Amino acid sequence: MGEAPAFFVDHLENGQHTSNGFGVKTEPGHRDTSVQIGDRSYVIGGNHEGNPLFLGVQIHDKNTNKWSTPTVLGTGPKPCKGYSAIVLKQGRILVIKKGSASDDSIWFLEVDSPFVREQRKLLGREVVAWSKGVRGNAEKPIVISGPSGVGKGTLIAMLMKEFPSMFGFSVSHTTRSPRCMEENGVHYHFTDKTVMEKEINDGKFLEFASVHGNLYGTSIESVEVVTDSGKRCILDIDVQGARSVKASSLDAVFIFVCPPSMKELEDRLRARGTETEEQIQKRLRNAEAEIKAGESSGIFEHILYNDNLEECYKNLKNVIGINDEAPVNGVEVEGISLPKEHTVTKVEDKILIQETGESTKNNMIVLDLSSINGGAPGRTRGIVLDTVNSS
Numbered sequence: 230m231g232e233a234p235a236f237f238v239d240h241l242e243n244g245q246h247t248s249n250g251f252g253v254k255t256e257p258g259h260r261d262t263s264v265q266i267g268d269r270s271y272v273i274g275g276n277h278e279g280n281p282l283f284l285g286v287q288i289h290d291k292n293t294n295k296w297s298t299p300t301v302l303g304t305g306p307k308p309c310k311g312y313s314a315i316v317l318k319q320g321r322i323l324v325i326k327k328g329s330a331s332d333d334s335i336w337f338l339e340v341d342s343p344f345v346r347e348q349r350k351l352l353g354r355e356v357v358a359w360s361k362g363v364r365g366n367a368e369k370p371i372v373i374s375g376p377s378g379v380g381k382g383t384l385i386a387m388l389m390k391e392f393p394s395m396f397g398f399s400v401s402h403t404t405r406s407p408r409c410m411e412e413n414g415v416h417y418h419f420t421d422k423t424v425m426e427k428e429i430n431d432g433k434f435l436e437f438a439s440v441h442g443n444l445y446g447t448s449i450e451s452v453e454v455v456t457d458s459g460k461r462c463i464l465d466i467d468v469q470g471a472r473s474v475k476a477s478s479l480d481a482v483f484i485f486v487c488p489p490s491m492k493e494l495e496d497r498l499r500a501r502g503t504e505t506e507e508q509i510q511k512r513l514r515n516a517e518a519e520i521k522a523g524e525s526s527g528i529f530e531h532i533l534y535n536d537n538l539e540e541c542y543k544n545l546k547n548v549i550g551i552n553d554e555a556p557v558n559g560v561e562v563e564g565i566s567l568p569k570e571h572t573v574t575k576v577e578d579k580i581l582i583q584e585t586g587e588s589t590k591n592n593m594i595v596l597d598l599s600s601i602n603g604g605a606p607g608r609t610r611g612i613v614l615d616t617v618n619s620s
C-alpha cells in the first residue's frame with residue numbers, strides 16, 4: 230500500500246451521515262472522520278454495533294458503492310467528540326482523539342497490516358484491528374517454557390521476589406481447576422471453556438494451546454497491563470504457545486528450562502503433590518516430546534538446565550541481562566498530552582500537531598513514528614514525542 234498524501238483528514242458532519250446513507254450511529258455533537266486508501270473509505274466514528282463503549286468503523290467501497298462493517302479486533306478507543314486521522318505506511322491509520330484523557334489520545338487502526346491480513350484469511354471476512362499508541366519502548370518480555378515440574382514457577386517466583394518492581398507476571402487463562410493454594414487472578418484466570426473460546430474468537434488472545442487436556446492462553450491484556458505498569462513481563466507458557474508468540478508481533482526473549490533427568494522430573498512432580506497419579510503420568514508422557522521440541526525447534530535462544538536451583542537462577546538472571554547492580558528498569562509509560570483542537574500534518578515519519586483555537590501558545594507537537602514497533606493485537610510502542618515552539 231502506497232504512502233498517503235501529506236495531509237489527509239476529512240471530517241464528516243453528523244447531518245451528512247443520513248443523507249449519505251453512512252448508517253453510522255453518532256451521538257449529537259460527535260464528528261466522524263474518514264480516510265481514503267485506494268478505492269476504499271474508512272469511516273471512523275459513532276459506536277460499534279450499538280455498543281457505546283466501542284468506536285465504530287465502516288468501509289465504503291467505491292467500485293461497488295457498498296458499505297460494510299468489518300470485524301473489529303482488539304480493544305479500541307471509546308467514542309469521543311472527534312478524531313484526526315492520517316494514513317501511514319503498512320496499512321495503518323493513525324487516529325488522534327480530540328479532547329480525550331492525555332494517556333488515551335493516540336491509536337492505530339490497522340486495515341492492511343500483516344496481522345490483519347492473517348486474520349482476514351483465518352476468519353474469511355473483512356477485518357480491522359485497533360492498537361493503542363504508547364510512548365517509549367518497553368523491555369522485551371520473557372517467555373519461559375519447559376516440562377511440567379521442571380521448576381519454571383519456582384524460578385519465576387524467585388525473580389519476582391528479588392526484583393518486585395522490575396518484573397510482572399502475565400496471568401494466563403486456563404480451563405483447569407485451581408490447585409488448593411492457587412488464587413484466581415493471581416496464578417491464573419480460571420475460566421469456563423465456552424467463555425474462553427468466545428474470547429479467543431473475539432481476538433482477545435495473543436496465543437492459546439491445549440496442554441495436558443486443558444485450554445491455556447495468554448490474553449493480550451494480561452501482557453499489556455504488566456508492560457503498561459513499567460514492568461518487564463514474564464510469560465510461563467508451553468512450547469506451542471511459545472511458537473505462537475514467536476510468530477506474533479511481540480518481540481520477546483525465549484528461554485527453555487530442562488530437567489537434569491526424567492527420573493528427577495518425576496520425583497519433583499510427585500514431591501510437589503499437586504496432581505493425581507493419572508495427571509502425573511500424562512505430564513510425564515508429554516514431557517519427553519516437549520523437551521525434544523524445546524531443544525530442537527529453534528524457538529528458544531537460551532536453554533537452562535535446572536539441576537542446582539541456585540545455579541539455574543543465576544544463569545536465568547544472566548541470560549535476561551540482569552545482575553545485582555542492575556537498575557530498576559526505566560520504561561517510560563506516561564501518557565501523551567495533545568491539544569484539544571489541532572491540525573495534523575504528515576512529513577515523512579513525523580506527524581506535526583499544531584494547536585488551534587484561542588488559548589494557543591504556538592506550541593507544535595511532533596510525533597516521531599520512525600521507531601514504532603509492536604502493533605495489533607498489542608500496543609504500538611516506540612512513539613517519540615517532542616514539543617516545539619513554532620512562533
Ligand SMILES: Nc1nc2c(ncn2[C@@H]2O[C@H](COP(=O)(O)OP(=O)(O)O)[C@@H](O)[C@H]2O)c(=O)[nH]1
Pocket residue numbers: 373374375376377378382401402405436437438440441445446447465466467468469470471
Ligand atoms: N500456551 C500456553 N501454555 C500455558 C499458559 N499458561 C500455562 N501454560 C503451560 O501449561 C502447562 C501446565 O501448567 P500448569 O497447569 O500450571 O502446571 P505446571 O506446569 O505443572 O505447574 C505448563 O507447561 C505451562 O507453561 C498459557 O497461557 N499458554
Ligand SMILES: Nc1ncnc2c1ncn2[C@@H]1O[C@H](COP(=O)(O)OP(=O)(O)O)[C@@H](O)[C@H]1O
Pocket residue numbers: 375376377378379380381382383384497498500501535536537538539541
Ligand atoms: N532445582 C531444583 N531442585 C529440586 N527441586 C526443585 C528444583 N526446582 C524446582 N524444584 C521443585 O520442583 C517442584 C516443581 O517445580 P515448579 O516450579 O512447580 O515447576 P513448574 O512450574 O515447571 O511446573 C516444586 O516442588 C519445586 O519446589
